[in-house]
Amino acid sequence: MITISELQKSYKDNTVLHKLSIEFEPVGIDIIVGINGSGKTTLLNCICDITPFESGSITVDSIDRKEKEAKTKMYYIPSDFYLPEYLSGKEYADFVFSRYPHKDRDRFTFVIRLYNLESALHKKISEYSYGMKKKLQIAVSLALDVRYILADEVFNGLDYESYLLTEYLINNFAKSRKFILVSHNMDYIKRNPLARVYLLSAGRMELVEDIHKIEEIVINNGELKNYYDEIDRFLHDHKDSIE
Numbered sequence: 611m612i613t614i615s616e617l618q619k620s621y622k623d624n625t626v627l628h629k630l631s632i633e634f635e636p637v638g639i640d641i642i643v644g645i646n647g648s649g650k651t652t653l654l655n656c657i658c659d660i661t662p663f664e665s666g667s668i669t670v671d672s673i674d675r676k677e678k679e680a681k682t683k684m685y686y687i688p689s690d691f692y693l694p695e696y697l698s699g700k701e702y703a704d705f706v707f708s709r710y711p712h713k714d715r716d717r718f719t720f721v722i723r724l725y726n727l728e729s730a731l732h733k734k735i736s737e738y739s740y741g742m743k744k745k746l747q748i749a750v751s752l753a754l755d756v757r758y759i760l761a762d763e764v765f766n767g768l769d770y771e772s773y774l775l776t777e778y779l780i781n782n783f784a785k786s787r788k789f790i791l792v793s794h795n796m797d798y799i800k801r802n803p804l805a806r807v808y809l810l811s812a813g814r815m816e817l818v819e820d821i822h823k824i825e826e827i828v829i830n831n832g833e834l835k836n837y838y839d840e841i842d843r844f845l846h847d848h849k850d851s852i853e
C-alpha cells in the first residue's frame with residue numbers, strides 16, 4: 611500500500627498540496643483527475659521522490675519513499691519524459707532492467723511484439739515517434755516486477771488501436787499490481803467502472819463515488835462555468851461576422 615499522510619507541498623507561496631492524506635491499495639487501478647495546475651504531476655513526483663515536500667510522509671508498503679527498496683517497488687511514466695535518445699530501445703530497456711532486481715524479459719518481448727516495435731527496438735530512440743517512446747516505456751513498466759506503476763497521461767500520443775490495446779493490458783495486469791494513472795481521458799474512465807477515481811482539488815483528494823458527476827464537479831470547481839457564461843454573453847453581444 612502507498613500511504614500518504616498530511617502531505618504539504620508548496621512552490622514558494624503557492625500551496626499545491628494541502629495536508630493531503632490518501633492510501634492507494636496494492637492492486638487495481640486508481641485514476642486521479644483534476645483541473646490543469648491542481649497538482650497531479652506534483653503528487654506523482656512527490657511519491658517517486660523527484661520533488662521534495664515540506665511536511666508529511668509517504669511510505670510504500672510501509673517503507674519510506676526515499677529508501678531504495680521503496681523505489682524498486684515503483685515505476686513512473688511521466689507525461690514529459692526525456693529518454694536517452696542516443697540509446698536504442700533495447701539498450702534503454704536493459705538500462706532500466708539493470709536497476710530493478712526482478713523483471714521478466716519474456717513479458718517485455720511479448721508486449722513489444724504486440725506494439726509492433728520489434729524492429730524499432732534496435733534503432734536509436736531519436737528515431738522514435740512520441741507514441742513509440744510511450745509504448746517502449748509501457749512495455750518496460752509491464753516487464754518489471756514492480757507493485758506500483760504510476761503514469762501521467764499514459765494514453766496521450768497513442769493511436770486508437772494502441773490505446774485500446776494498452777487499456778486491455780493495464781486492466782489485466784492490474785489484477786496483480788497497482789496502476790495510479792493521472793488521466794483526463796473520460797472515455798477510459800467511463801469504460802472502466804471498476805477503477806477508483808479521485809478528484810484532486812484545492813490541495814486535497816476525494817473519491818468520486820459517481821463518475822458521471824465528474825463533468826459537473828469540474829465545471830463547478832474550476833472556472834469553466836464562468837467561461838461558459840462569458841462565451842454566451844460574448845456571442846450574444848458580438849454579431850458573428852460570418853453570418
Ligand SMILES: Nc1ncnc2c1ncn2[C@@H]1O[C@H](COP(=O)(O)OP(=O)(O)OP(=O)(O)O)[C@@H](O)[C@H]1O
Pocket residue numbers: 621624626644645646647648649650651652653
Ligand atoms: N517546478 C515548479 N516551480 C514552481 N511552480 C511549479 C513547479 N511545478 C509545478 N508548479 C506549480 O504547481 C501547480 C501544480 O502543477 P502540476 O504540474 O503539479 O499540476 P497538474 O495538475 O499536473 O497540471 P496539468 O493538468 O496541467 O498537467 C501549478 O500551479 C504549477 O504552476
